[in-house]
Amino acid sequence: MNSARDSIDQRARGDWAFSATVLMVALLPRLFVAIAWAREPVWDAHYYHFGAERIAAGLGYSEDVVINGVAVAKPWVHYPVGYSALLGILYKIFGSGLAVAPIINALLGALSVLAVHRLAMFYLSKNRARVAAGLCALHPGLIAYTVVVMTETLAALLLIAAGLFAMRWRGRWLGIVTAGVTLGLAVLVRPSSLLVAPLLAFTQPRPVWNALLRSAAALALALVVVSPWTIRNCMKMDGCALVSTNGGWNLAIGALSNTGRFQTLRAADGCKIVTGQVQQDRCWAKVGREVILKNPMRWIGLMPKKLGQTFDHESFAIEYLREADPMSWPEARRVAARQLLTLFHRLLLVAAALSAVALVGARVSRESRLSGLRREWVVQTAALIAIFVLAAYAFAGDSHPFFWLAVLAPLIALVHLPGRPEQGPVGRYLLGLLAVTALTHAVFFGDDRYHIVVAPVLCILAAAALRPSGAAESASSAALG
Numbered sequence: 148m149n150s151a152r153d154s155i156d157q158r159a160r161g162d163w164a165f166s167a168t169v170l171m172v173a174l175l176p177r178l179f180v181a182i183a184w185a186r187e188p189v190w191d192a193h194y195y196h197f198g199a200e201r202i203a204a205g206l207g208y209s210e211d212v213v214i215n216g217v218a219v220a221k222p223w224v225h226y227p228v229g230y231s232a233l234l235g236i237l238y239k240i241f242g243s244g245l246a247v248a249p250i251i252n253a254l255l256g257a258l259s260v261l262a263v264h265r266l267a268m269f270y271l272s273k274n275r276a277r278v279a280a281g282l283c284a285l286h287p288g289l290i291a292y293t294v295v296v297m298t299e300t301l302a303a304l305l306l307i308a309a310g311l312f313a314m315r316w317r318g319r320w321l322g323i324v325t326a327g328v329t330l331g332l333a334v335l336v337r338p339s340s341l342l343v344a345p346l347l348a349f350t351q352p353r354p355v356w357n358a359l360l361r362s363a364a365a366l367a368l369a370l371v372v373v374s375p376w377t378i379r380n381c382m383k384m385d386g387c388a389l390v391s392t393n394g395g396w397n398l399a400i401g402a403l404s405n406t407g408r409f410q411t412l413r414a415a416d417g418c419k420i421v422t423g424q425v426q427q428d429r430c431w432a433k434v435g436r437e438v439i440l441k442n443p444m445r446w447i448g449l450m451p452k453k454l455g456q457t458f459d460h461e462s463f464a465i466e467y468l469r470e471a472d473p474m475s476w477p478e479a480r481r482v483a484a485r486q487l488l489t490l491f492h493r494l495l496l497v498a499a500a501l502s503a504v505a506l507v508g509a510r511v512s513r514e515s516r517l518s519g520l521r522r523e524w525v526v527q528t529a530a531l532i533a534i535f536v537l538a539a540y541a542f543a544g545d546s547h548p549f550f551w552l553a554v555l556a557p558l559i560a561l562v563h564l565p566g567r568p569e570q571g572p573v574g575r576y577l578l579g580l581l582a583v584t585a586l587t588h589a590v591f592f593g594d595d596r597y598h599i600v601v602a603p604v605l606c607i608l609a610a611a612a613l614r615p616s617g618a619a620e621s622a623s624s625a626a627l628g
Contacts, residue, residue, distance in 0.1 A: 165277055166264050173260035173284035174253060177293045181249030184294045186471035188248070192296035195231050198223065200243050202235025222383040224424055227391045228376060229335030230298040248296045256293055259304040260284045263603045266311040270573035271611055279610035282495065283603050288488045291464035292599055298336050299599040305333035306343060307603050310576045313350040313365075317572070320364075323347075327365035331372025337600070338390040339587045344369060346583065349575035385423025392424045395432025401592040402438035407452030408594050454550035454585060456593030459541075460485075461492035463596035492598075493549050497538045499605040500552040501612035503559040503578075504530045505568040523566025523616060530559060531613075550585075553598075556608070557582040568614045577604045 188196040201209055201220075208228050209220040234248055241247050264280035271279065283289065292300060309329040316322030326347055333340035344366035351358035373390060381387040396412065404410045412418075417434035421427045439446045462485040469476035476484075507524040534552070541549045557578040560570055570578065584601045598605075 162264075162268065162273060162276070165280070166261055169264055169277075169280045169284050170257050170261045172281075174257035176285075176290050177253035177256045178250065180290055180293045181253040182246055184468060184472075185246040185249045186294070186468070187245060188296040189467060189470045191226070192467070194226050195234065195298070196243070196248060196296050198226065198228070198231035199234030199238050199248070202232060203238035203243060208232075222379075224380050224384055224388055224390075225392050225396075225428075227298065227336055227338055227393075229332060229337075230301050232335070233301065234296075249294045252293045252295070252300045255300050255304050256289055259289075259300070259307060259603050262304060262307040262311050263607055266307055266314065266573060267607050267610065269314045270571060270577075270607065271614075275610045275614075279607040282606040282609055286495075286602060286606065287491050288461045288464060288599070289602055291468070291484075291488065292596075295464055295467050295596075297596065299596055302333055302337040302340065303600045303603050305329055305336060306340060306580060306600065309333065309343070309347070310350060310573065310580075313347050313576075314573060317350060318352045320361075322350075323361050323365050324368060326350075327368025328372055330365060331369035334369055334373050335376060335390060338394065339583075341366075341369065342583045342587065343580065346576050346579035349579060350572045380425075384425050386425035386429070388425050388428070392428035395428040395430070395435060397591045398435035399431040399438070400435075401449070401453065401590065402435040402446060404449070404592055406456070407449055407454075408456040408592055450589040451548070451550070453589055453591070453593035454554065455546065455548060457585070457588045457595060457597050458496065458550035458553045458593075459547050459595075460549075461488040461595050461598070463594065463599075464488070492602075493542070493547075495602075495605050495609050496549050496552045497534070498609035498612045499581075500534050500538075500556040500559075500608075501531070502570075502574070502608040502614075503556050503567070504534065504613060505566050505616035506613040507566045507616045526564050527566045527616065530564065553581055553585055566616045568611070568616065574608075574611065577607055580604050581608070 187193075197210075198208055201207065201223075206220050208223050208231065210223050211218040212221045213219070234251065237251055238247065260280055260283045263283045264276055267276035267279040270276070289300075309326045312325035312329060313322045316325065330340060330344060330347075333343070345362055347365045348355075348358040348362035351361045377387065377389050380389075384392075399412060399416070400409060403412070403416060412431065417437075418427060418430040421430070465476070465481055465484045465488065469481050505523070505527045507527045534555075537551055537555070538549075541547050541551070560567070560574070560578050568574075581601055581604055584598065588597055
Protein backbone atom coordinates (compact mmCIF):
# COMPACT_ATOMS: atom_id res chain seq x y z
CA MET A 148 0.00 0.00 0.00
CA ASN A 149 2.85 2.37 0.85
CA SER A 150 4.51 1.69 -2.51
CA ALA A 151 1.25 2.48 -4.34
CA ARG A 152 0.91 5.69 -2.36
CA ASP A 153 4.53 6.65 -3.11
CA SER A 154 3.95 5.91 -6.80
CA ILE A 155 0.91 8.17 -7.10
CA ASP A 156 2.61 10.89 -5.04
CA GLN A 157 5.57 10.79 -7.42
CA ARG A 158 3.26 10.86 -10.46
CA ALA A 159 1.27 13.78 -9.04
CA ARG A 160 4.46 15.81 -8.67
CA GLY A 161 5.37 15.31 -12.34
CA ASP A 162 4.11 16.41 -15.76
CA TRP A 163 4.66 20.08 -15.01
CA ALA A 164 5.58 20.74 -18.64
CA PHE A 165 2.08 19.73 -19.66
CA SER A 166 0.61 21.83 -16.83
CA ALA A 167 2.42 24.89 -18.16
CA THR A 168 1.38 24.13 -21.74
CA VAL A 169 -2.29 23.59 -20.95
CA LEU A 170 -2.28 26.76 -18.85
CA MET A 171 -1.26 28.77 -21.92
CA VAL A 172 -3.68 26.87 -24.18
CA ALA A 173 -6.48 27.78 -21.76
CA LEU A 174 -5.39 31.39 -21.39
CA LEU A 175 -5.21 32.41 -25.05
CA PRO A 176 -8.89 31.92 -26.08
CA ARG A 177 -10.04 33.34 -22.76
CA LEU A 178 -7.96 36.48 -23.26
CA PHE A 179 -9.34 36.86 -26.78
CA VAL A 180 -12.93 36.67 -25.50
CA ALA A 181 -12.13 39.01 -22.60
CA ILE A 182 -10.72 41.70 -24.89
CA ALA A 183 -12.96 41.31 -27.94
CA TRP A 184 -16.32 40.75 -26.19
CA ALA A 185 -16.06 42.98 -23.11
CA ARG A 186 -19.15 45.15 -22.71
CA GLU A 187 -20.97 47.05 -19.98
CA PRO A 188 -21.86 44.55 -17.21
CA VAL A 189 -25.57 43.64 -17.08
CA TRP A 190 -27.92 41.89 -14.64
CA ASP A 191 -26.15 40.86 -11.40
CA ALA A 192 -22.79 41.69 -13.00
CA HIS A 193 -23.71 45.37 -12.79
CA TYR A 194 -23.81 45.14 -8.99
CA TYR A 195 -20.57 43.18 -8.66
CA HIS A 196 -18.84 45.74 -10.89
CA PHE A 197 -20.44 48.62 -8.99
CA GLY A 198 -19.37 47.16 -5.64
CA ALA A 199 -15.81 46.75 -6.92
CA GLU A 200 -15.67 50.37 -8.09
CA ARG A 201 -16.82 51.54 -4.66
CA ILE A 202 -14.14 49.45 -2.96
CA ALA A 203 -11.48 50.76 -5.36
CA ALA A 204 -12.58 54.31 -4.60
CA GLY A 205 -12.06 53.73 -0.86
CA LEU A 206 -15.78 53.84 -0.09
CA GLY A 207 -16.04 50.25 1.06
CA TYR A 208 -18.79 47.87 0.03
CA SER A 209 -21.51 50.50 -0.04
CA GLU A 210 -24.02 52.50 -2.03
CA ASP A 211 -24.93 56.19 -1.91
CA VAL A 212 -28.11 57.36 -0.22
CA VAL A 213 -29.20 60.99 -0.11
CA ILE A 214 -29.75 62.41 3.37
CA ASN A 215 -30.75 66.06 3.64
CA GLY A 216 -29.58 66.59 0.07
CA VAL A 217 -26.15 65.08 0.73
CA ALA A 218 -24.96 61.73 -0.70
CA VAL A 219 -23.81 59.45 2.11
CA ALA A 220 -22.17 56.04 1.73
CA LYS A 221 -24.44 53.36 3.19
CA PRO A 222 -22.96 49.90 3.91
CA TRP A 223 -24.15 47.22 1.54
CA VAL A 224 -24.32 43.45 2.00
CA HIS A 225 -26.99 42.03 -0.31
CA TYR A 226 -24.45 40.36 -2.64
CA PRO A 227 -21.42 38.34 -1.40
CA VAL A 228 -18.37 40.55 -1.12
CA GLY A 229 -15.57 38.22 -2.24
CA TYR A 230 -15.63 38.69 -6.01
CA SER A 231 -16.16 42.45 -5.79
CA ALA A 232 -13.32 42.69 -3.26
CA LEU A 233 -10.91 40.98 -5.65
CA LEU A 234 -12.03 43.18 -8.53
CA GLY A 235 -11.86 46.25 -6.29
CA ILE A 236 -8.22 45.59 -5.40
CA LEU A 237 -7.29 45.18 -9.05
CA TYR A 238 -9.45 48.12 -10.15
CA LYS A 239 -7.41 50.23 -7.74
CA ILE A 240 -4.25 49.22 -9.59
CA PHE A 241 -5.41 48.95 -13.21
CA GLY A 242 -8.58 51.04 -13.30
CA SER A 243 -12.12 49.82 -13.89
CA GLY A 244 -12.19 49.69 -17.68
CA LEU A 245 -14.70 47.30 -19.18
CA ALA A 246 -12.03 44.75 -20.17
CA VAL A 247 -10.34 44.57 -16.76
CA ALA A 248 -12.79 42.20 -15.05
CA PRO A 249 -12.98 39.84 -18.07
CA ILE A 250 -9.18 39.72 -18.25
CA ILE A 251 -9.10 38.84 -14.55
CA ASN A 252 -11.66 36.12 -15.28
CA ALA A 253 -9.42 34.84 -18.09
CA LEU A 254 -6.54 34.46 -15.64
CA LEU A 255 -8.80 32.80 -13.06
CA GLY A 256 -10.17 30.42 -15.70
CA ALA A 257 -6.69 29.45 -16.85
CA LEU A 258 -5.62 28.83 -13.25
CA SER A 259 -8.67 26.58 -12.88
CA VAL A 260 -7.38 24.47 -15.77
CA LEU A 261 -3.99 24.23 -14.09
CA ALA A 262 -5.65 23.19 -10.83
CA VAL A 263 -7.79 20.64 -12.67
CA HIS A 264 -4.70 19.00 -14.14
CA ARG A 265 -2.83 18.92 -10.84
CA LEU A 266 -5.83 17.54 -8.92
CA ALA A 267 -6.62 14.96 -11.61
CA MET A 268 -3.06 13.64 -11.26
CA PHE A 269 -4.05 12.36 -7.79
CA TYR A 270 -7.07 10.58 -9.27
CA LEU A 271 -6.36 9.37 -12.79
CA SER A 272 -3.60 8.08 -15.01
CA LYS A 273 -1.26 10.59 -16.60
CA ASN A 274 -3.09 10.53 -19.93
CA ARG A 275 -6.55 10.77 -18.39
CA ALA A 276 -5.42 13.73 -16.26
CA ARG A 277 -4.28 15.41 -19.47
CA VAL A 278 -7.68 14.75 -21.04
CA ALA A 279 -9.39 16.35 -18.03
CA ALA A 280 -7.23 19.46 -18.34
CA GLY A 281 -7.76 19.60 -22.10
CA LEU A 282 -11.54 19.39 -21.73
CA CYS A 283 -11.47 22.23 -19.20
CA ALA A 284 -9.08 24.33 -21.30
CA LEU A 285 -11.22 24.10 -24.44
CA HIS A 286 -14.66 23.99 -22.79
CA PRO A 287 -16.62 26.48 -24.97
CA GLY A 288 -18.98 27.42 -22.14
CA LEU A 289 -16.14 28.23 -19.76
CA ILE A 290 -14.38 30.24 -22.47
CA ALA A 291 -17.53 32.24 -23.23
CA TYR A 292 -18.20 32.76 -19.51
CA THR A 293 -14.91 34.66 -19.25
CA VAL A 294 -16.72 37.87 -20.18
CA VAL A 295 -19.44 37.42 -17.53
CA VAL A 296 -18.60 39.60 -14.54
CA MET A 297 -20.04 37.22 -11.94
CA THR A 298 -18.79 34.92 -9.21
CA GLU A 299 -18.86 31.48 -10.82
CA THR A 300 -15.38 31.46 -12.40
CA LEU A 301 -13.67 32.44 -9.14
CA ALA A 302 -15.83 30.09 -7.06
CA ALA A 303 -14.98 27.16 -9.35
CA LEU A 304 -11.24 27.84 -9.01
CA LEU A 305 -11.39 28.05 -5.21
CA LEU A 306 -13.32 24.79 -4.80
CA ILE A 307 -10.93 22.87 -7.04
CA ALA A 308 -7.97 24.53 -5.28
CA ALA A 309 -9.29 23.54 -1.83
CA GLY A 310 -9.37 19.89 -2.90
CA LEU A 311 -5.93 20.20 -4.52
CA PHE A 312 -4.33 21.62 -1.37
CA ALA A 313 -5.96 18.94 0.79
CA MET A 314 -4.53 16.25 -1.50
CA ARG A 315 -1.13 17.86 -2.06
CA TRP A 316 -0.44 17.77 1.69
CA ARG A 317 -2.76 14.89 2.48
CA GLY A 318 -2.61 13.77 6.09
CA ARG A 319 -0.68 16.89 7.10
CA TRP A 320 -2.11 19.91 8.85
CA LEU A 321 -0.63 22.15 6.14
CA GLY A 322 -3.16 20.63 3.74
CA ILE A 323 -6.05 21.32 6.11
CA VAL A 324 -4.91 24.89 6.80
CA THR A 325 -4.53 25.81 3.13
CA ALA A 326 -7.77 24.05 2.19
CA GLY A 327 -9.65 25.70 5.06
CA VAL A 328 -8.40 29.18 4.20
CA THR A 329 -9.21 28.63 0.52
CA LEU A 330 -12.68 27.41 1.45
CA GLY A 331 -13.18 30.53 3.58
CA LEU A 332 -12.38 32.69 0.56
CA ALA A 333 -14.85 30.60 -1.47
CA VAL A 334 -17.55 31.27 1.15
CA LEU A 335 -16.96 35.02 0.79
CA VAL A 336 -17.47 34.59 -2.95
CA ARG A 337 -20.36 32.10 -2.76
CA PRO A 338 -21.80 31.42 0.73
CA SER A 339 -23.15 27.97 -0.20
CA SER A 340 -19.51 26.86 -0.47
CA LEU A 341 -19.65 26.36 3.31
CA LEU A 342 -21.48 23.08 2.56
CA VAL A 343 -18.30 21.79 0.94
CA ALA A 344 -16.40 21.64 4.24
CA PRO A 345 -17.62 18.13 5.20
CA LEU A 346 -16.47 16.85 1.79
CA LEU A 347 -12.86 17.53 2.77
CA ALA A 348 -13.15 14.47 5.03
CA PHE A 349 -13.06 12.38 1.84
CA THR A 350 -9.59 13.71 1.06
CA GLN A 351 -8.10 12.70 4.41
CA PRO A 352 -6.60 9.37 5.54
CA ARG A 353 -8.54 6.98 7.70
CA PRO A 354 -9.60 6.33 10.44
CA VAL A 355 -12.90 8.06 9.80
CA TRP A 356 -12.88 9.99 13.08
CA ASN A 357 -9.53 11.52 12.13
CA ALA A 358 -10.81 12.55 8.70
CA LEU A 359 -13.92 14.10 10.24
CA LEU A 360 -11.80 15.95 12.80
CA ARG A 361 -9.65 17.41 10.05
CA SER A 362 -12.66 18.50 7.99
CA ALA A 363 -14.11 20.14 11.11
CA ALA A 364 -10.83 21.99 11.56
CA ALA A 365 -11.04 23.16 7.93
CA LEU A 366 -14.58 24.38 8.58
CA ALA A 367 -13.41 26.29 11.65
CA LEU A 368 -10.61 27.92 9.65
CA ALA A 369 -13.06 28.88 6.91
CA LEU A 370 -15.28 30.56 9.48
CA VAL A 371 -12.25 32.39 10.90
CA VAL A 372 -11.52 33.76 7.42
CA VAL A 373 -15.13 34.89 7.06
CA SER A 374 -15.47 36.27 10.61
CA PRO A 375 -14.06 39.79 10.03
CA TRP A 376 -16.71 40.34 7.36
CA THR A 377 -19.43 38.91 9.61
CA ILE A 378 -18.35 41.23 12.44
CA ARG A 379 -18.44 44.17 10.03
CA ASN A 380 -21.99 43.25 9.09
CA CYS A 381 -23.07 42.98 12.71
CA MET A 382 -21.60 46.41 13.45
CA LYS A 383 -22.65 48.27 10.30
CA MET A 384 -25.93 46.70 9.25
CA ASP A 385 -29.32 46.41 10.95
CA GLY A 386 -28.44 42.90 12.12
CA CYS A 387 -25.88 40.14 11.71
CA ALA A 388 -25.30 38.38 8.39
CA LEU A 389 -22.63 35.75 7.83
CA VAL A 390 -21.71 36.96 4.33
CA SER A 391 -24.67 38.41 2.44
CA THR A 392 -28.40 38.99 2.68
CA ASN A 393 -29.65 37.10 -0.34
CA GLY A 394 -30.14 33.69 1.28
CA GLY A 395 -33.68 34.35 2.48
CA TRP A 396 -34.37 36.16 -0.76
CA ASN A 397 -33.32 33.08 -2.76
CA LEU A 398 -35.33 30.74 -0.54
CA ALA A 399 -38.46 32.79 -1.15
CA ILE A 400 -37.83 32.82 -4.90
CA GLY A 401 -37.44 29.06 -4.90
CA ALA A 402 -40.65 28.62 -2.92
CA LEU A 403 -42.75 31.06 -4.98
CA SER A 404 -41.42 30.32 -8.46
CA ASN A 405 -43.54 28.19 -10.77
CA THR A 406 -40.74 27.68 -13.28
CA GLY A 407 -37.93 26.66 -10.93
CA ARG A 408 -35.82 29.66 -11.89
CA PHE A 409 -35.44 33.28 -10.80
CA GLN A 410 -38.44 35.54 -10.56
CA THR A 411 -38.62 39.07 -9.23
CA LEU A 412 -39.97 39.37 -5.69
CA ARG A 413 -42.47 42.12 -5.01
CA ALA A 414 -43.83 43.66 -1.84
CA ALA A 415 -47.15 41.95 -2.50
CA ASP A 416 -45.39 38.58 -2.14
CA GLY A 417 -45.07 39.13 1.60
CA CYS A 418 -42.54 41.78 2.65
CA LYS A 419 -44.27 45.14 2.37
CA ILE A 420 -42.34 46.94 5.12
CA VAL A 421 -38.55 47.02 4.78
CA THR A 422 -36.36 48.67 7.44
CA GLY A 423 -32.96 47.33 6.43
CA GLN A 424 -31.18 44.73 4.32
CA VAL A 425 -30.90 42.13 7.09
CA GLN A 426 -34.52 42.63 8.15
CA GLN A 427 -35.60 42.29 4.53
CA ASP A 428 -33.67 39.04 4.11
CA ARG A 429 -35.11 37.60 7.30
CA CYS A 430 -38.57 38.58 6.15
CA TRP A 431 -38.14 36.80 2.84
CA ALA A 432 -36.70 33.76 4.62
CA LYS A 433 -39.85 33.68 6.76
CA VAL A 434 -42.03 33.97 3.65
CA GLY A 435 -40.11 31.14 2.01
CA ARG A 436 -40.46 28.85 5.03
CA GLU A 437 -44.17 29.57 5.34
CA VAL A 438 -44.82 28.84 1.66
CA ILE A 439 -42.85 25.58 1.89
CA LEU A 440 -44.57 24.41 5.09
CA LYS A 441 -47.98 25.30 3.72
CA ASN A 442 -47.55 22.94 0.78
CA PRO A 443 -44.30 20.93 1.08
CA MET A 444 -45.26 18.53 -1.73
CA ARG A 445 -45.51 21.43 -4.19
CA TRP A 446 -42.03 22.58 -3.15
CA ILE A 447 -40.61 19.07 -3.54
CA GLY A 448 -42.40 18.75 -6.87
CA LEU A 449 -40.60 21.87 -8.10
CA MET A 450 -37.16 20.32 -7.52
CA PRO A 451 -36.96 18.60 -10.93
CA LYS A 452 -37.74 21.93 -12.59
CA LYS A 453 -35.03 23.66 -10.55
CA LEU A 454 -32.49 20.98 -11.36
CA GLY A 455 -33.54 21.08 -14.99
CA GLN A 456 -32.93 24.82 -15.11
CA THR A 457 -29.49 24.19 -13.59
CA PHE A 458 -28.22 21.21 -15.61
CA ASP A 459 -30.31 20.67 -18.74
CA HIS A 460 -28.70 23.33 -20.95
CA GLU A 461 -26.00 25.99 -21.13
CA SER A 462 -27.01 29.39 -22.45
CA PHE A 463 -26.42 32.05 -19.79
CA ALA A 464 -23.17 33.43 -21.22
CA ILE A 465 -24.76 33.90 -24.65
CA GLU A 466 -27.86 35.58 -23.21
CA TYR A 467 -25.59 37.85 -21.13
CA LEU A 468 -23.63 38.85 -24.22
CA ARG A 469 -26.80 39.48 -26.19
CA GLU A 470 -28.23 41.63 -23.40
CA ALA A 471 -25.01 43.65 -23.26
CA ASP A 472 -24.64 44.01 -27.05
CA PRO A 473 -27.78 43.01 -29.00
CA MET A 474 -26.42 44.18 -32.36
CA SER A 475 -23.52 41.72 -32.22
CA TRP A 476 -25.79 38.79 -31.44
CA PRO A 477 -28.59 38.51 -34.01
CA GLU A 478 -31.01 35.65 -33.52
CA ALA A 479 -29.26 33.17 -35.82
CA ARG A 480 -25.89 33.65 -34.12
CA ARG A 481 -27.49 33.53 -30.67
CA VAL A 482 -29.27 30.26 -31.41
CA ALA A 483 -26.19 28.64 -32.96
CA ALA A 484 -24.01 29.63 -30.00
CA ARG A 485 -26.54 28.36 -27.48
CA GLN A 486 -26.78 25.05 -29.32
CA LEU A 487 -22.99 24.63 -29.38
CA LEU A 488 -22.57 25.33 -25.66
CA THR A 489 -25.54 23.15 -24.74
CA LEU A 490 -24.41 20.20 -26.85
CA PHE A 491 -20.91 20.24 -25.35
CA HIS A 492 -22.33 20.51 -21.83
CA ARG A 493 -24.73 17.60 -22.35
CA LEU A 494 -22.07 15.33 -23.81
CA LEU A 495 -19.77 16.25 -20.93
CA LEU A 496 -22.51 15.43 -18.43
CA VAL A 497 -23.06 12.01 -20.01
CA ALA A 498 -19.33 11.27 -19.92
CA ALA A 499 -19.11 12.48 -16.29
CA ALA A 500 -21.93 10.12 -15.29
CA LEU A 501 -19.90 7.26 -16.78
CA SER A 502 -17.19 7.91 -14.18
CA ALA A 503 -19.33 5.79 -11.86
CA VAL A 504 -19.21 2.82 -14.25
CA ALA A 505 -16.29 0.45 -14.84
CA LEU A 506 -15.41 -1.18 -18.13
CA VAL A 507 -15.24 -4.85 -17.15
CA GLY A 508 -13.71 -7.38 -19.55
CA ALA A 509 -16.48 -9.19 -21.40
CA ARG A 510 -14.49 -12.41 -22.02
CA VAL A 511 -15.70 -14.77 -19.33
CA SER A 512 -14.98 -18.48 -19.48
CA ARG A 513 -17.58 -21.15 -18.82
CA GLU A 514 -15.91 -22.02 -15.55
CA SER A 515 -16.18 -18.44 -14.29
CA ARG A 516 -19.74 -17.69 -15.28
CA LEU A 517 -20.83 -17.79 -11.67
CA SER A 518 -17.71 -16.11 -10.37
CA GLY A 519 -17.23 -12.54 -9.18
CA LEU A 520 -15.97 -11.47 -12.59
CA ARG A 521 -19.21 -12.61 -14.19
CA ARG A 522 -21.26 -10.67 -11.64
CA GLU A 523 -19.09 -7.59 -12.13
CA TRP A 524 -19.53 -7.71 -15.89
CA VAL A 525 -23.32 -8.11 -15.63
CA VAL A 526 -23.79 -5.33 -13.07
CA GLN A 527 -21.47 -2.82 -14.71
CA THR A 528 -22.88 -3.53 -18.17
CA ALA A 529 -26.38 -2.99 -16.79
CA ALA A 530 -25.28 0.34 -15.26
CA LEU A 531 -23.69 1.36 -18.57
CA ILE A 532 -26.85 0.54 -20.50
CA ALA A 533 -28.99 2.38 -17.96
CA ILE A 534 -26.94 5.56 -18.34
CA PHE A 535 -26.99 5.33 -22.14
CA VAL A 536 -30.77 4.79 -22.13
CA LEU A 537 -31.24 7.77 -19.81
CA ALA A 538 -28.96 9.90 -22.01
CA ALA A 539 -30.84 8.84 -25.14
CA TYR A 540 -34.15 9.70 -23.50
CA ALA A 541 -32.77 13.09 -22.43
CA PHE A 542 -31.61 13.86 -25.97
CA ALA A 543 -34.89 12.73 -27.53
CA GLY A 544 -37.37 13.99 -24.92
CA ASP A 545 -39.06 17.36 -25.23
CA SER A 546 -37.93 18.45 -21.75
CA HIS A 547 -34.34 17.09 -22.15
CA PRO A 548 -33.97 15.98 -18.50
CA PHE A 549 -30.18 15.74 -18.38
CA PHE A 550 -30.23 16.75 -14.72
CA TRP A 551 -30.87 13.10 -13.80
CA LEU A 552 -27.30 12.31 -14.85
CA ALA A 553 -25.93 14.87 -12.39
CA VAL A 554 -28.16 13.46 -9.63
CA LEU A 555 -27.59 9.77 -10.31
CA ALA A 556 -23.81 9.78 -10.84
CA PRO A 557 -22.98 10.41 -7.13
CA LEU A 558 -25.69 7.93 -6.08
CA ILE A 559 -24.39 5.15 -8.36
CA ALA A 560 -20.85 5.74 -7.10
CA LEU A 561 -22.13 5.55 -3.51
CA VAL A 562 -23.70 2.10 -3.95
CA HIS A 563 -21.30 -0.83 -3.53
CA LEU A 564 -22.01 -2.40 -6.90
CA PRO A 565 -19.83 -5.37 -7.93
CA GLY A 566 -16.95 -4.25 -10.12
CA ARG A 567 -17.47 -0.54 -9.57
CA PRO A 568 -14.44 1.71 -10.18
CA GLU A 569 -12.66 2.80 -7.04
CA GLN A 570 -13.20 6.56 -6.73
CA GLY A 571 -10.55 7.21 -4.13
CA PRO A 572 -10.38 10.44 -2.13
CA VAL A 573 -10.42 12.77 -5.12
CA GLY A 574 -13.31 11.04 -6.87
CA ARG A 575 -15.41 11.12 -3.71
CA TYR A 576 -14.65 14.81 -3.21
CA LEU A 577 -15.58 15.66 -6.81
CA LEU A 578 -18.80 13.62 -6.79
CA GLY A 579 -19.62 15.28 -3.46
CA LEU A 580 -19.22 18.71 -5.07
CA LEU A 581 -21.65 17.68 -7.79
CA ALA A 582 -24.15 16.36 -5.23
CA VAL A 583 -23.92 19.48 -3.02
CA THR A 584 -24.49 21.73 -6.04
CA ALA A 585 -27.58 19.74 -7.05
CA LEU A 586 -28.93 19.79 -3.49
CA THR A 587 -28.36 23.54 -3.12
CA HIS A 588 -30.32 24.44 -6.23
CA ALA A 589 -33.03 21.88 -5.56
CA VAL A 590 -33.69 23.78 -2.32
CA PHE A 591 -33.37 27.31 -3.71
CA PHE A 592 -33.79 27.85 -7.46
CA GLY A 593 -31.96 26.94 -10.64
CA ASP A 594 -30.26 28.61 -13.55
CA ASP A 595 -27.75 27.16 -15.97
CA ARG A 596 -25.03 29.57 -14.81
CA TYR A 597 -24.92 27.74 -11.48
CA HIS A 598 -23.49 24.58 -13.02
CA ILE A 599 -20.50 26.62 -14.21
CA VAL A 600 -19.13 26.24 -10.67
CA VAL A 601 -18.84 22.48 -11.18
CA ALA A 602 -17.97 22.51 -14.90
CA PRO A 603 -14.27 21.81 -14.07
CA VAL A 604 -15.47 18.96 -11.86
CA LEU A 605 -17.42 17.51 -14.80
CA CYS A 606 -14.27 17.69 -16.93
CA ILE A 607 -12.32 15.54 -14.44
CA LEU A 608 -15.18 13.08 -14.03
CA ALA A 609 -15.59 12.85 -17.81
CA ALA A 610 -11.94 11.92 -18.11
CA ALA A 611 -12.59 9.18 -15.52
CA ALA A 612 -15.35 7.59 -17.63
CA LEU A 613 -15.28 3.82 -18.11
CA ARG A 614 -12.00 3.11 -16.39
CA PRO A 615 -11.15 -0.59 -16.67
CA SER A 616 -12.09 -2.46 -13.53
CA GLY A 617 -8.96 -3.25 -11.56
CA ALA A 618 -6.79 -0.86 -13.59
CA ALA A 619 -3.64 0.52 -12.08
CA GLU A 620 -5.17 3.95 -11.64
CA SER A 621 -8.05 2.44 -9.65
CA ALA A 622 -5.63 0.48 -7.51
CA SER A 623 -3.64 3.62 -6.83
CA SER A 624 -6.78 5.49 -5.81
CA ALA A 625 -7.73 2.60 -3.56
CA ALA A 626 -4.32 2.77 -1.90
CA LEU A 627 -4.87 6.44 -1.17
CA GLY A 628 -8.45 5.93 0.01
